[in-house]
Amino acid sequence: MSGTKLLMTFPVTATSHTLADYRARGGYRALEKALNQMKPEEVTREVTASGVLGHGGAAFPVGRKWAVVKLNDGQPHYLCCNADEGEPGTFKDRWILEHDPHLLLESMLIASYALGVRHSFVYIRGEFDLPYRRLAGAVEEAYEAGYFGERILGTDFACDVVVYRGAGSYVCGEASGLITSIEGKKGYPRNRPPRLTVHGLYQRPTVVNNVETLANVAGIIARGADAYKKVGTPKSPGTQLVSISGHINRPGVYEVEYGYPLAKFLYEDCGGILGARALKALIPGGISTKVLTGAEAESLIYDHASFAKAGSSLGSGGMIVIAEGTCMVRLLQVMLRFYHHESCGQCTPCRDGMGWLHRIIDRIVAGEGVPEDIERMQAISRANDGTTICGMGDAAGYATVAILEKFRDEFDYWIAHKRSRCDGRLEVPGHA
Amino acid sequence: MLELFIDGKPVRAEKNETVLQAAVANGISIPYFCWHPRLSVPGNCRICLVEVEDEKGGNWTDIACNMPVAEGMRVLTDSDAVRAHRKAMLQLILLNHPVDCGICDKAGECALQDYHYEYSGLRSVSRDAKVRATKFHPLSERIVLDNERCILCSRCVRFTHEISKSHALGIQERGDHSLVRAVEDGRFDADPYSDNVIDLCPVGALLSRSFLYKARVWYLQATPSVCPGCERGCTVQIWHRKPEWHLSALDPRQNTAIARVTPLENPNVNGPWICNKGRDLARIFERPRAEQAMLTGVPTELSAATAAARRLVAAAKRPVALVSSWGSNEELAAFKAHLGGRFASFVKQDCRPAPGEPLEDDLLIRPDKNPNTAGARKLFGDAAPAFRNDTDLVLVWGEGFDFARLPRGAKTIVLDAYAHPDNARADVFLPVSIQTERQGHYTNFAGVVSAFEPCFPKRASVADAERLFVSLAAAVEALA
Numbered sequence: 001m002s003g004t005k006l007l008m009t010f011p012v013t014a015t016s017h018t019l020a021d022y023r024a025r026g027g028y029r030a031l032e033k034a035l036n037q038m039k040p041e042e043v044t045r046e047v048t049a050s051g052v053l054g055h056g057g058a059a060f061p062v063g064r065k066w067a068v069v070k071l072n073d074g075q076p077h078y079l080c081c082n083a084d085e086g087e088p089g090t091f092k093d094r095w096i097l098e099h100d101p102h103l104l105l106e107s108m109l110i111a112s113y114a115l116g117v118r119h120s121f122v123y124i125r126g127e128f129d130l131p132y133r134r135l136a137g138a139v140e141e142a143y144e145a146g147y148f149g150e151r152i153l154g155t156d157f158a159c160d161v162v163v164y165r166g167a168g169s170y171v172c173g174e175a176s177g178l179i180t181s182i183e184g185k186k187g188y189p190r191n192r193p194p195r196l197t198v199h200g201l202y203q204r205p206t207v208v209n210n211v212e213t214l215a216n217v218a219g220i221i222a223r224g225a226d227a228y229k230k231v232g233t234p235k236s237p238g239t240q241l242v243s244i245s246g247h248i249n250r251p252g253v254y255e256v257e258y259g260y261p262l263a264k265f266l267y268e269d270c271g272g273i274l275g276a277r278a279l280k281a282l283i284p285g286g287i288s289t290k291v292l293t294g295a296e297a298e299s300l301i302y303d304h305a306s307f308a309k310a311g312s313s314l315g316s317g318g319m320i321v322i323a324e325g326t327c328m329v330r331l332l333q334v335m336l337r338f339y340h341h342e343s344c345g346q347c348t349p350c351r352d353g354m355g356w357l358h359r360i361i362d363r364i365v366a367g368e369g370v371p372e373d374i375e376r377m378q379a380i381s382r383a384n385d386g387t388t389i390c391g392m393g394d395a396a397g398y399a400t401v402a403i404l405e406k407f408r409d410e411f412d413y414w415i416a417h418k419r420s421r422c423d424g425r426l427e428v429p430g431h432a
Numbered sequence: 433m434l435e436l437f438i439d440g441k442p443v444r445a446e447k448n449e450t451v452l453q454a455a456v457a458n459g460i461s462i463p464y465f466c467w468h469p470r471l472s473v474p475g476n477c478r479i480c481l482v483e484v485e486d487e488k489g490g491n492w493t494d495i496a497c498n499m500p501v502a503e504g505m506r507v508l509t510d511s512d513a514v515r516a517h518r519k520a521m522l523q524l525i526l527l528n529h530p531v532d533c534g535i536c537d538k539a540g541e542c543a544l545q546d547y548h549y550e551y552s553g554l555r556s557v558s559r560d561a562k563v564r565a566t567k568f569h570p571l572s573e574r575i576v577l578d579n580e581r582c583i584l585c586s587r588c589v590r591f592t593h594e595i596s597k598s599h600a601l602g603i604q605e606r607g608d609h610s611l612v613r614a615v616e617d618g619r620f621d622a623d624p625y626s627d628n629v630i631d632l633c634p635v636g637a638l639l640s641r642s643f644l645y646k647a648r649v650w651y652l653q654a655t656p657s658v659c660p661g662c663e664r665g666c667t668v669q670i671w672h673r674k675p676e677w678h679l680s681a682l683d684p685r686q687n688t689a690i691a692r693v694t695p696l697e698n699p700n701v702n703g704p705w706i707c708n709k710g711r712d713l714a715r716i717f718e719r720p721r722a723e724q725a726m727l728t729g730v731p732t733e734l735s736a737a738t739a740a741a742r743r744l745v746a747a748a749k750r751p752v753a754l755v756s757s758w759g760s761n762e763e764l765a766a767f768k769a770h771l772g773g774r775f776a777s778f779v780k781q782d783c784r785p786a787p788g789e790p791l792e793d794d795l796l797i798r799p800d801k802n803p804n805t806a807g808a809r810k811l812f813g814d815a816a817p818a819f820r821n822d823t824d825l826v827l828v829w830g831e832g833f834d835f836a837r838l839p840r841g842a843k844t845i846v847l848d849a850y851a852h853p854d855n856a857r858a859d860v861f862l863p864v865s866i867q868t869e870r871q872g873h874y875t876n877f878a879g880v881v882s883a884f885e886p887c888f889p890k891r892a893s894v895a896d897a898e899r900l901f902v903s904l905a906a907a908v909e910a911l912a
Binding site for chain 1: 474475476477493495498500517520521525527528558559561563583586603605606608609
């Protein structure tokens with residue numbers, strides 16, 4: 001077992017997502033506590049004290065984001081829950097939406113109370129079918145039970161929630177792109193400044209948090225910041241839902257306590273690498289995080305600091321395991337096809353750079369690569385570093401450069417010999 | 433006001449300005465494609481990126497168009513990092529651009545061309561095929577779009593959303609397959625300001641159908657003028673062939689043709705915009721001209737017709753003049769000075785709105801479709817034209833007179849620039865020059881006076897109205 005559990009604390013059954021089961025698990029008590037015993041500022045203070053970090057990928061301290069929103073500043077505030085979960089390899093929010101939607105709704109109510117929000121939004125990935133139905137069902141149940149609407153739990157607090165389905169754009173998972181999409185515009189990210197907590201949805205102060213981030217709020221209020229901080233490490237309190245896929249024996253969603261040894265997680269909890277092969281590489285948190293070689297990964301502790309030290313990050317927790325024998329050139333081709341397809345086309349470096357990278361890698365795979373292609377790809381990645389409106393260009397560049405640097409020999413080999421140095425398939429022999 | 437330093441030079445700026453605005457106001461050159469002073473800041477071309485010297489956290493870079501100024505801020509617009517960045521951005525912008533400057537109407541006044549030569553000058557390092565996209569996409573009846581040349585700066589899109597409010601343009605698709613497209617209900621055709629997007633386009637993607645492949649801009653010169661299309665009196669530039677590039681073979685009429693009309697930026701009147709009617713001044717000025725003086729329809733010499741007119745003026749007892757609201761302030765003043773005492777003068781509305789023409793809107797278009805009604809009324813009052821039973825001579829200056837309204841038995845002197853069947857009904861017809869053949873001023877509805885310059889020489893067979901009035905006044909002086 002991968003450490004203490006905060007979210008995956010109950011057995012999943014056919015009814016575990018319903019309001020009745022959620023109440024039986026002690027649900028909506030944190031909301032009662034917040035509304036009856038705490039002032040909004042106290043809720044924010046508790047969340048700040050817990051040190052909970054954003055679980056969407058950037059690991060920004062939640063309390064610091066919330067503290068920017070000034071209560072009673074005479075304008076409406078908005079809360080958007082980012083359930084767009086589009087980072088390849090990530091499917092952990094889906095678990096919460098499918099199996100514990102009321103936890104999310106309760107947390108959103110608490111956050112709305114703390115932030116002075118009357119209208120909150122869930123921006124859910126359009127491809128999510130069951131999660132959407134479960135969430136929509138939960139919203140209906142919650143309205144019927146009086147958790148949303150006017151005079152919630154008999155207090156003066158009022159809050160509504162709107163579930164908004166996305167239409168399949170990766171960039172709409174970026175906070176400002178998500179907001180422009182909710183506004184009914186094309187999902188183009190916005191320039192900062194201004195920050196979204198100053199001018200966000202409809203130009204009002206807006207907090208955008210990931211599903212898992214928000215889901216932790218109810219627990220923090222119910223059990224207190226101190227109890228939350230006891231889990232995990234001092235700098236990375238709490239747990240992370242890790243969605244692991246790729247060449248691993250038991251893929252799925254696991255809750256991992258920060259500070260848990262990565263090797264133990266991979267080889268004990270997840271049953272080791274498929275076909276008992278060696279670990280060639282690990283993408284730790286969605287393809288936008290820098291790839292780690294097997295040797296780098298196996299000695300790591302699962303927390304933010306040690307991954308940062310290794311030159312990567314935990315990202316969104318979407319872990320992709322890559323076994324020995326996998327061709328990294330083809331892997332990069334798949335990644336760049338994705339980035340090319342998903343670039344919103346707003347700003348120059350990403351719009352033209354992603355297409356260029358994709359065409360170069362396609363040409364290399366077709367056997368028409370030239371040695372300077374690798375420098376060219378690195379230069380295009382550099383041109384995206386810190387120059388784009390949102391983080392997608394940077395992330396794509398970092399991911400590309402990491403693979404090029406760490407597996408340079410495979411690219412050189414393909415360019416020289418017009419074929420893969422590995423077996424050229426993502427399947428491991430003996431398993432296909 | 434606060435002070436910052438751009439390239440070491442102290443610059444004063446307002447608190448809510450951006451670094452790019454401060455730089456532009458102080459004549460410091462930072463390249464930009466998507467930014468425009470009258471439009472919102474999308475920050476998508478990324479070419480205006482500058483470096484900020486920060487002693488605490490090390491230097492950082494961001495786009496100047498979205499960077500708020502701060503007291504004591506030290507901005508570098510020409511550091512190594514900035515120069516390298518501009519080269520990289522130009523490589524990317526030109527990656528899928530066809531670089532067909534040789535056949536592009538924008539060549540010579542293209543921001544991409546200028547910046548490429550100024551900041552990069554490098555060949556493309558790409559060895560991959562360019563992305564192909566639509567050529568000659570019919571965006572409206574007036575505009576075609578070359579999607580391969582488009583750099584997706586979104587200026588045109590923002591113009592229709594923020595200035596003309598037609599909301600007619602948008603961007604379809606994503607990434608490097610994005611396409612600017614018009615809403616399919618034809619509202620871009622109906623946008624009376626649509627042609628401004630042609631000027632806004634920093635490259636040659638948006639092309640005017642009427643100017644398409646008509647001239648290289650370096651053969652043209654722009655003469656400042658005033659649009660006579662309505663009483664707004666927008667200042668415009670009339671583009672025509674430079675004298676040194678005059679054609680003697682092919683079609684010499686091109687030498688005196690209006691190639692195109694663009695706005696002349698004027699914060700007091702029209703800002704940087706004009707409406708489509710202003711773009712089509714050739715349709716007004718290049719109508720068939722009246723070039724022949726006539727006596728009751730019989731062609732005659734200009735001098736003979738002038739003498740006949742002088743006799744009519746001398747003989748009349750109760751003459752009435754209908755002065756043109758298309759006359760310049762100078763012409764109107766000459767009429768007032770020399771003939772004002774002789775004639776009972778009224779201001780005439782030369783032009784009325786054409787069927788289907790927009791009457792009035794919030795941006796520029798005004799209901800009175802004459803350029804100098806205000807200037808004329810200042811001299812001659814705003815009484816409606818009225819004839820008396822004993823009116824025995826009517827001098828009609830300009831178009832739009834209905835001969836049915838002529839008092840019975842009255843003689844007529846008509847001064848007009850354009851051919852019209854009614855011209856032959858005048859006892860004396862005198863052809864006069866048009867705006868593009870003379871200089872002068874118009875006073876717009878708000879009292880702002882704007883000047884226009886001659887584009888072409890006056891034709892020998894037509895009179896200059898200002899001089900004509902002096903000549904006619906000789907008859908008045910003879911009476912006195």
